[in-house]
Amino acid sequence: MQRYAFILAGGAGTRLCLLSEKRAKPAVPFAGKYRIIDFTLSNCVNSGIYDIGVLTQYRPTSLNQHIGTGRPWDLDRSHGGVQVLQPSLGSNESEWYRGTADAIHQNLIHLRRRRMDAVLVLSGDHVYKMDYNVLYAFHAANGASATVAVTEVPEDAVSSFGILETDSGGRVVGFEEKPQRSRSRLASMGVYLFDRDSLIRWLVEDAARDDSSHDFGKDLIPRLVARGEPLYAYRFPAYWQDVGTLDSYYDANLAFTSPTPPLDLADPDWVIHTTSADRPPVRFERGGRSSHSLIANGCCIAGTVERSVLFPGVNVSPGAVVRDSIVMNDSYVGRDAVLDHAVVDKQVLVGAGARLGHGDRGVPNRACPEHLSSGLLVVGKGARLPEGITIGRNARIGAGVGGADFTTDVPDGGVVDGRQTMH
Amino acid sequence: MRRVMALVLAGGGSEALSVLTAERAVSAVPFGGKYRVIDFALSNCCHSEVERVAVFTQHHPTSLHDHIGSGRPWDLDRRSGGVLLLQPYLARHHTGWYRGTADAIAQNWDVIEEQGPERVLVMSGDHVYRMDYRQLLLTHTRGRGPVTLSMARVAPDQSRRFGMLSVDGSGRVLTLDEKPATTDATLASMGLYVFETGVLAQALRAGPVDLVHDVLRPMLEAGERVQTHEFTDYWEDVGAVGPYYRANHELLQHTPRLVLHDPRWPVLTRDEERPPVVVGDGAVIDQSLVANGCRVSGTVMRSVLFPGVTVEPGAEVRDSIVMQDVRVESQARVDHAIIDKHARVTRGARVGDGPVPRGAEHAWLEGLTLVGKDAVIPEGARVGRAAVVGIGASPDEVGEQVEPGAVIASRAWYEDVV
Secondary structure, three states, rough: OOOOEEEEOOHHHHHHHHHHHOOOHHOEEEEEOEEEEHHHHHHHOOOOOEEEEEEEOOOOHHHHHHHOOOOOOOOOOOOOOOEEEOOOOOOOOOOOOOHHHHHHHOOOHHHOOOOOOOEEEEEEEEOOOOOOHHHHHHHHHHOOOOOEEEEEEOHHHHHHEEEEOOOOEEEEEEEEEEEOOOOOEEEEEEEEEEEHHHHHHHHHHHHHHOOOOOOHHHHHHHHHHHOOOOEEEEEOOOOEEEOOOOHHHHHHHHHOOOOOOOOOOOOOOOOOOOOOOOOOOOOEOOEEEEOOOOEOOOOOOOOEEOEEEEEEOEEEOOOOOOEEEOOOOOEEEEOOEEEEEEEEEEOEEEEOOEOOOOOOOOOOOOOOOOOOOOOOEOOOOOOOOOOOEEEOOOEEEEOOHHHHHHOOOEOOOOOEEEOEEEE | OOOEEEEEEOOOOOOOHHHEEEEEEEEHHOOOOOOOOOHHHHHHHHHHHHHEEEEEEEOOOHHHHHOOOOOHHOOOOOOOOOEEEEOOOOOEOOOOOOOOOHHHEEEEEEEEHHHOOOOEEEEOOOEOOOOHHHHHHHHHHOOOOEEEEEEOOHHHHHHHHHEEEEOOOOEEEEEEOOOOOOOOOOEEEEEEEEHHHHHHHHHOOOOOOOHHHHHHHHHHHHOOOOEEOOOOOOOOOOOOOHHHHHHHHHHOOOOOOOOOOOOOOOOOOOOOOOOEEEEEEOEEEEEEEEEEOOOOOOEEOOOOOOOEEOOOOEEEOOOOEEOOOOOOOOOOOOEEEEEOOOOOOOOEEEEEEEOOOOOHHHHHHHOOOEEEOOEOOOOOOEEOOOEEEOOOOEEEHHHOOOOOOOOEEOOOOOOOOO
16 A cells, blocks of 8 residues: 655744744754654554655754755665655746645656555654554545544643534544644644545635634644544553653653663664764763763763763763753763753863752753743753853753853853853 | 876675674774775875775675765765775686785786876775875885885784884894794784885886785885885784774773774774664663764663663673674673674573683684574573684584583574575
């Protein structure tokens, strides 16, 4: 059976703060060596789907580099494989993608010669392991025009998702995008299986409407439900995580340090593939200590690491302590430095004796209080933190800042944004 | 470097590595927590811009062939050149098996000549070192001789493992003494040679078997100018238990002489996709290399752990090398041991227990205990120092106690089935 999947990977992930400032949300590093999109790409190939278009728009560079020819997923193929679909010029409709439905609409050409019954539309933003064959079987058994995968979310989380209501047969009878409250707790996972010809018809129709923002969740799905199209909800019974906010990102990462992680990343029958750099095994030096952590190849641990996630090539110097933190590729923690509840992006240099995450968690960040108020502090890619500096909780240190940008310690909720912008 | 072709000799299955090479070539033995020995030679080729490589295999080649594949990790998957795997084959005029190093090359000379190299770089796949072969080729060019061999200084007690050289002030070889019990010479031949292609072709016409005995020695005796190139960095032939163990341990030094991740000269390998190391509560890991896919909740000291090793709570691994997917269960202890892939040290068992046995017959193990692939050490069992547990040994075969220096035979993997 010929199968094709679109993966929507253009999201800006605004609520992830600095982590998605210079990369799309699907390209955000996750669980010590992966990027978020690896889960969706691996689900595809593990389900036997080897023909994929990845739609990008926001800051696609790191995603393009990551996917490359698709080799880690065996997607470097003569027939099918993976293609990155950036907005392009040349046809009547071409412009920036206005919404998720518009993004697929502008790429309908890719379905022209693909004569399959159903088309998979996925989001590259989520962490989960799913066999899409089950979804195909469910879709066929119901004779659905579209099937939406759903997962049960807590009552107080319904306002973050598209919430579906179903009848006893699983048919969708109601849909609300991000409702304040709802009787149903079934959230759309951003995983859709569409009848091919119906999808084409619907998208062409939607594109012509002026009253549409051309989004699956906001426009298309509610309209189809209201119209009584045969849409079915497939209830996914396992772990699924939208790592949309900095807090949920942090919690989801830390969950993988547990002896019973939410997903088995070591399952030989469902390998999560990624683009790994060739790095030597983790080096535990004399006197180093570590516990309850996830530590990737290429790290060198001479200090203390507790309840943390360390990506490849992180160096923890003697006397340094990394606690309840996430530290990304090739960052260097100098002697006697302390990191507490810090999320540190790639290639950050933490000077000797620096103290990160020292202070009162009650002071939200001055620049983005809505995203940074739980006590985490964020350091952007390539920042260089001076020796001995103290950085408070909920602080935000911009990418690439260096010694001259720091005139004093950074207070709780403080912001350092580079040259001459000290708030 | 289009005019240079590397010939990597990787067909040997050293007896001296016992169960570790019973089912693989020395070149395919896992090393350094994620590599195989041949990765060093292949990475050196890659970084030295040697783009034509032939690998000669004979002894249990499967794991080596799987590992090398199309040569992609070393960028040797090329349309022109790249890596060739050369296995013995049958033909009307010869018997097939490689009788020796020179014979292996001779049997494939047509394939080598087809690539049109002006010089061939002959090397062993059994050595760990990082070397820029361009330096050796430069020495060869300057010396204008027919052949240049690379040499390294070794400790006096190691001379019986190597061809020992004496050279004159210009670096020309005076004598080559193969594996002498005692000698004043401290320079060993690294088994790494540059030949002018025509010179080697000529020599191979005489039907030589061994490259040293039948090619180099006659050249020396005939008064040909054999030049040397001294290599001064770390170099080790890991074809014996002691040297293999020590080379792995070298990596654990504070400033190792063998660096694995120099960004300008990374050691490349075929990587497995495994999650990061999971360090559990109560883990103690000190002076060790631990690869992705490991789960450690016990104690690991001065050891090398390959991908997928599990060390359960209360278990201890000390001064050992533990290969892929081995399970060391709770309260088990592994001390001065080399444990091959997929073996299992069951609850409370001890591997490398008690005193080191005396006697010359155990000397080759240097006090280390070897456990073969897939062997199962039963619950609470004691396996003494310098014992060898065969590949696939069952709990019944191992029993409660394996005396120091004892040997448990290997069993075929299908014995349970037939």
